[in-house]
Amino acid sequence: MKTNNLKPVKTLTFVTLLLGLIAFCQESDKSKPTSYTIAYSAKESGNVEIYQRNTEGKSTTESTNEKGGYLAWSPDGKHIAFYYKYDDKKTWSIHTMNSDGTNRKRLTYEKNKWDNSPTWSPDGRKIVFSREYKDSEKNWQQEIWIMNSDGSELSQIKSLKGGGPYFTPDGRIVFHSEFKDKKSEISIADIDGNNIIQLTNNEAEEWHPEVSPDGKQIAFMSDRDGNYEVYVMNIDGSNQNRLTNNDVGDWYPSWSPDGSQLIFSSLRDGEKSIYIMNKDGAEVRKIISNASSPAWLKIIL
Template identity: 30%
Template structure:
């Protein structure tokens, strides 16, 4: 149960509501929790042990209680948060944050991450951001937003086409394709500092880059030698190496979490299907065998599943499959659904869908449940990538 935040001084109802709603959303979406109503008879003088009564919560079969208190002094916000295990009447997590009022949502997401760590043993991904491609008139620009769709801010503004973003494991760096200097080339950019390096300068197109799990290498597709093949280079653009060599089109590489294998899309058998090869380009094997057209693979950080987009009855739906080709499960059914990517902890999937009209960014749990739109506005948003918190 998430209780209403208490003020240690002048009440700020907007702050209290925003923090309470945020924590409730995070924990409800997470899955292990079900929201519980606040028993009316509970009276609280504070959030520390002894300042509230556990008995009404025990009678209501509440397992966990989230309490919070806040103080606002000018633009400075101080927030204290507590997680209690009601059956044992024990304090599990206690945190104190001091920041600006504008950072309230980041504070809430950080505490949600801590709650998941305490309850499940694995930290949550809620304090990370989502990088995406958003249409601006005739241009496509990169933007960054909180995982729940709030605080959208631009990353590029060059009036060109900026596509295929991927985030390094640390969450502070992206690599992407841009047409801003002519043909499609790859750029590496610091998200928060804004510094940028151009990585390719070839006549052929360079698209769909993907950081290795350790951030030292980048796999991508390039047509520099004629048709689109998978290449590998160091993060600074040096050490170029070609991994595939055939007459087919090979695109969209994605890494296994141990960095030993790469999944990619190839039409070498006629229609696009997903294949897996070693990170050295050897031992290629076909992954998808059902459906006429399968693209956009993304390998779970846990290593146990690959999500992808497959054509079904003239549109695209999302599927999840084991890396050995077993247990192919359909996850979506409404609208056109594409570009799935995992959250850094492997619990959730972010993707774009047309189910409500124009493309928007959606979230779901790894099993396909709890699908919800998080991007707002009437524009077109696509190619989301969930980055870890820096």
């Protein structure tokens, strides 16, 4: 009888110890700093750099020894797309390379055209980019083009006039409309260019939309209040809020993998550097000096 009565006690003790061990492991995981990866262009060298930072602020930097700007990670984090200038900066071309700087490939070759702002589709199979140039009548044109990630099957999305394209998680494209009379707006459309919906409506330049990882918000830059600042809005254009407030420009916001923070470029300390802030604009601090065009890898490492 005594032996049988001990069985429930032993079971209860084992369960209690197991639950305690699980709680300890969870608490230990919380205490570990989370590492994130940022790609950017170094101001002094012009090279594309890979920057690793964690919640404690520790970091390492590795140069890929490749020059270029406006960086975009592939969804699996293995490749980077960017543009590079040729012909005395008259021709801009889209390139890809491995994240360690190897296997560089030039994907576009159109002379006297500015191919820029590449972005990857959610499945990594397509790259969309902006093409800008002056036509035969010297009028400035802004077009959006799409191709396979190896550069094949290049074609224009003819109904989309503008630049800065960025994919939503469900495969739509946000972009800024063609720049006219110092005005451009943020819009969203299907990948084939149908169902265009204008999200902003201001007498301002509004550029570089980037969609949050959960697809619910868009961060973008606008000079609606006098100079470029970082704003955020819902994916349907509602609830537009200004996050930064400076006498100098703040540009190119990029979401953290968990959507809780944003990084951006700024001249606020007299040099072009990269800053980080919470998604509500709080706790702004500089993390990388002499750098621009930050792109945050959306994979939590």
